[in-house]
Every structure is written in structure tokens, then in C-alpha cells.
Amino acid sequence: MSFYEFRKRIMQEKAKREKKEKKTRTDETAQQESVVGRNKFSVALLGLERAGKTSLVKKLLKQEDIVVRPTYGVNLENYQYRDLNFTCFDLGGHQPFRLSLWKKFIERADAVIYLVDSADPVRFDESKQTFWHYINFAKQNAPVLFLLNKSDLPNSKELSEINEKFELDKFLRNLRPFNIKKVSALTGQGVYEAWDWVVDVLCGAQQWKVKIVLQY
Numbered sequence: 001m002s003f004y005e006f007r008k009r010i011m012q013e014k015a016k017r018e019k020k021e022k023k024t025r026t027d028e029t030a031q032q033e034s035v036v037g038r039n040k041f042s043v044a045l046l047g048l049e050r051a052g053k054t055s056l057v058k059k060l061l062k063q064e065d066i067v068v069r070p071t072y073g074v075n076l077e078n079y080q081y082r083d084l085n086f087t088c089f090d091l092g093g094h095q096p097f098r099l100s101l102w103k104k105f106i107e108r109a110d111a112v113i114y115l116v117d118s119a120d121p122v123r124f125d126e127s128k129q130t131f132w133h134y135i136n137f138a139k140q141n142a143p144v145l146f147l148l149n150k151s152d153l154p155n156s157k158e159l160s161e162i163n164e165k166f167e168l169d170k171f172l173r174n175l176r177p178f179n180i181k182k183v184s185a186l187t188g189q190g191v192y193e194a195w196d197w198v199v200d201v202l203c204g205a206q207q208w209k210v211k212i213v214l215q216y
């Protein structure tokens with residue numbers, strides 16, 4: 001290959017790369033702008049069966065007296081908070097629902113909340129695989145909140161242990177807003193603080209563009 005042909009090829013590759021980068025930037029901006037100034041959001045709640053997703057939603061809706069049953073398919077619940085409207089996609093955690101439903105709801109969600117039963121270490125491996133598999137389908141900048149549920153139970157694991165087990169430090173290399181919190185959907189401990197974080201991020205979406213949060 002002559003020097004001129006070589007140079008031409010380099011220039012073509014550079015132009016192609018720049019075009020691709022520009023498109024990615026435009027997509028990201030469009031995604032961010034789509035949440036800025038809105039007062040309606042969708043939030044997907046994920047986690048293996050019995051992690052406590054429905055209990056969390058019931059707690060937020062102050063419907064604790066309702067006996068929770070396993071979710072078949074998806075429950076759509078509307079929740080109003082701080083003058084904002086949320087549609088919660090409370091997804092069934094059993095495997096058939098994961099396979100058939102989760103992807104399409106995650107793709108549409110403005111924010112994702114993943115719950116792990118912090119007192120059930122036997123299922124940590126399965127939960128970890130599920131988490132990392134499905135989080136790939138979330139919108140690029142959608143905030144992800146990782147909740148250690150059932151923290152009221154005496155055998156619930158500590159945050160540092162679960163952080164390590166689930167390799168959540170990988171989010172430090174990620175551009176999406178991310179946070180981990182301990183909650184109990186049963187007692188309500190930490191539930192509103194957790195939700196506040198999601199709301200703060202969604203409302204201030206612009207400033208989160210390249211920010212990472214890891215609070216313990």
C-alpha cells in the first residue's frame with residue numbers, strides 16, 4: 001500500500017469514528033433531555049422472586065395491610081411523590097417472567113431499582129448473574145439503585161460484603177448514576193430515603209450526566 005493510500009484509509013477511519021462518537025453523544029443528550037422538565041417517570045423494580053419488590057411498592061403506597069402474593073407478570077402501580085408521577089413496573093421475579101417480560105420493561109424505564117434479599121446468601125450468585133445480565137438493557141443514563149432489602153433480619157449481610165460479592169465497584173467505571181442502600185420493605189426503614197435518591201437524580205438529570213455516586 002502506498003503512503004497516500006495508507007493516509008487515505010486512516011482519514012476514512014477517523015471520519016467514521018468521529019461520526020459514530022457524534023451519534024452516541026446525540027443519543028445521550030436526547031435521552032437526558034427526555035427526562036429534564038418532565039413530571040412523569042417510569043421506574044422498573046427488579047429482583048429475584050421473594051426479594052420484596054411488591055412489599056416495597058406497597059410500603060410506598062401506604063398499603064401495608066394488603067397481604068402480598070407472588071407477582072404473576074407485572075403490577076403497574078401509579079405513585080405520586082413530591083408533585084411527580086411515577087409508574088412503577090413491579091415485575092414478577094420468577095424465572096419465566098424474567099425471560100418473557102423484564103427486558104421490555106427495563107428498556108422503557110427512566111430508572112431501575114434492583115432488590116436483593118440480603119438475608120439469603122444462598123441465592124447471591126443467581127441474583128448477581130441476573131442483575132448484571134439485565135442491567136445491560138437499561139437506558140444508558142438511567143439511574144440504578146441497588147437495594148439490600150430485608151435489612152431488619154438479624155442474618156442480613158452487610159453492605160460491604162454484598163458490594164464485594166456483586167462486584168458493584170464496576171459502576172465506578174460506568175457513567176450512570178448508581179447507589180446502594182440498605183432498606184426494609186417490612187419496617188419501612190430507608191425506603192423513602194432510597195426513593196428520594198431516585199427522584200433527586202431524575203429531577204437533576206442534567207447534572208448527573210457524568211457523575212457517579214457511591215454512598216454507604
Ligand SMILES: Nc1nc2c(ncn2[C@@H]2O[C@H](COP(=O)(O)OP(=O)(O)OP(=O)(O)O)[C@@H](O)[C@H]2O)c(=O)[nH]1
Binds near residue numbers: 048050
Ligand atoms: N423480614 C422481611 N420480610 C420481607 C421484607 N420485604 C419483603 N418481605 C417478605 O418477603 C416475602 C416476599 O415479598 P414480595 O414483596 O412478595 O417479594 P417479590 O419480590 O415481590 O416477589 P415476586 O413477586 O414473586 O417476584 C413476603 O413474605 C414479604 O412479607 C423485608 O424487608 N423484611
Ligand SMILES: [Mg+2]
Binds near residue numbers: 054055069
Ligand atoms: Mg411481587
